[in-house]
Amino acid sequence: MHVLLVEPDRILADTYRQALQVANHAVTVVPTAQSAISAADKATPELVILELQLVEHSGIEFLYEFRSYPDWQTVPVIIHSQVPPGEFKDSQQILRDQLGVTDYLYKPHTSLRQLLRSVDQQAATPA
Amino acid sequence: MGSDDQLPPILSEELLLSVAEELKLPLLQIAREAERGEAVHPALRTIRATADSALRLLDSYALGVRLALEPAELAAESISVSSVLYDTGQQLDALAKQYGVTLELNVAGRFGPVLAHRQGLQAALVSLGAALVEALPAQGGEQLTLQLATHRSRYGIVAGLYADNRLLSAEALRHGRELQRRSRQPLLNLSHTSGAGIFVADTLLTAMRLRLHTSRHHGRYGLGTVLQSSQQIQLV
Numbered sequence: 001m002h003v004l005l006v007e008p009d010r011i012l013a014d015t016y017r018q019a020l021q022v023a024n025h026a027v028t029v030v031p032t033a034q035s036a037i038s039a040a041d042k043a044t045p046e047l048v049i050l051e052l053q054l055v056e057h058s059g060i061e062f063l064y065e066f067r068s069y070p071d072w073q074t075v076p077v078i079i080h081s082q083v084p085p086g087e088f089k090d091s092q093q094i095l096r097d098q099l100g101v102t103d104y105l106y107k108p109h110t111s112l113r114q115l116l117r118s119v120d121q122q123a124a125t126p127a
Numbered sequence: 128m129g130s131d132d133q134l135p136p137i138l139s140e141e142l143l144l145s146v147a148e149e150l151k152l153p154l155l156q157i158a159r160e161a162e163r164g165e166a167v168h169p170a171l172r173t174i175r176a177t178a179d180s181a182l183r184l185l186d187s188y189a190l191g192v193r194l195a196l197e198p199a200e201l202a203a204e205s206i207s208v209s210s211v212l213y214d215t216g217q218q219l220d221a222l223a224k225q226y227g228v229t230l231e232l233n234v235a236g237r238f239g240p241v242l243a244h245r246q247g248l249q250a251a252l253v254s255l256g257a258a259l260v261e262a263l264p265a266q267g268g269e270q271l272t273l274q275l276a277t278h279r280s281r282y283g284i285v286a287g288l289y290a291d292n293r294l295l296s297a298e299a300l301r302h303g304r305e306l307q308r309r310s311r312q313p314l315l316n317l318s319h320t321s322g323a324g325i326f327v328a329d330t331l332l333t334a335m336r337l338r339l340h341t342s343r344h345h346g347r348y349g350l351g352t353v354l355q356s357s358q359q360i361q362l363v
Binding site: 084 | 151152155156159160162163179182183186190202218246
């Protein structure tokens with residue numbers, strides 16, 4: 001599976017990239033929303049793993065922009081963020097139904113195994 | 128020299144909160160990199176478990192400060208204590224293994240749902256549990272068992288952590304609270320460290336208008352909190 005990993009921290013990005021590659025996924029790593037749009041334009045990813053706290057444009061801004069393109073409307077997105085999901089408790093439905101977020105993982109409580117399990121679930125789910 | 132209100136906010140809650148948030152990143156880096164290397168180097172499990180535990184402590188501290196500063200965030204919901212204790216056990220499992228502490232879950236009995244802020248209650252019990260897991264071996268006991276239990280008391284439904292350790296007393300807790308800002312080791316009879324996990328639990332519970340109490344259950348001594356039944360859902 002081709003995964004677009006939007007992760008601003010270089011050390012974490014390296015760790016997650018290597019773990020995903022060992023699990024036989026091809027990974028493109030980018031640190032910002034703008035570079036994520038450019039990367040998706042070059043090769044449409046089959047899955048996006050997204051941090052919400054990014055420099056300049058937020059992950060939520062990225063999601064609205066990403067979903068505005070017909071080719072990317074069905075690409076599953078896993079939010080994997082330092083932002084606790086409780087901060088979005090009133091917008092869960094928007095995240096799920098309008099922005100196509102298939103899973104929300106709170107990064108400080110998510111092991112690599114849990115992240116990979118979520119990725120595998122997406123890989124097993126027909127588009 | 129300027130007036131007091133021009134001084135920098137040394138040790139303000141906001142500054143400590145941002146330091147806690149900042150420290151979460153290197154701990155997360157350590158924990159996940161250790162996890163990645165575990166398959167090849169099993170010794171990295173200890174590093175992962177302790178880094179994850181420290182990460183959770185900081186996260187719980189940050190949550191406690193936020194809930195205290197912004198009580199509007201405190202939306203209570205109808206929750207199952209058994210489910211919170213089960214998740215607490217899951218989160219403590221790796222650390223307990225490293226410290227040679229056996230975790231037991233005792234959620235027998237149906238007590239119905241309680242009204243609480245789930246994330247806050249969970250964070251308080253995990254902080255408390257991690258502090259006790261680290262403390263039990265340091266107390267020199269033979270039997271290192273920590274029981275996560277719920278039971279009914281005359282005041283409500285208790286969720287707590289229990290051990291065969293009479294040092295878990297109301298006196299030790301009261302004395303610890305008094306010494307918290309003045310002593311390097313305020314819970315002298317309980318913990319060889321600052322016991323921060325116990326105070327983080329105390330802060331979280333206080334922010335949720337609950338209290339950390341000492342408690343007895345099946346002949347064991349423990350720390351926990353009393354929750355009130357939720358009338359929102361009545362299971363048959």
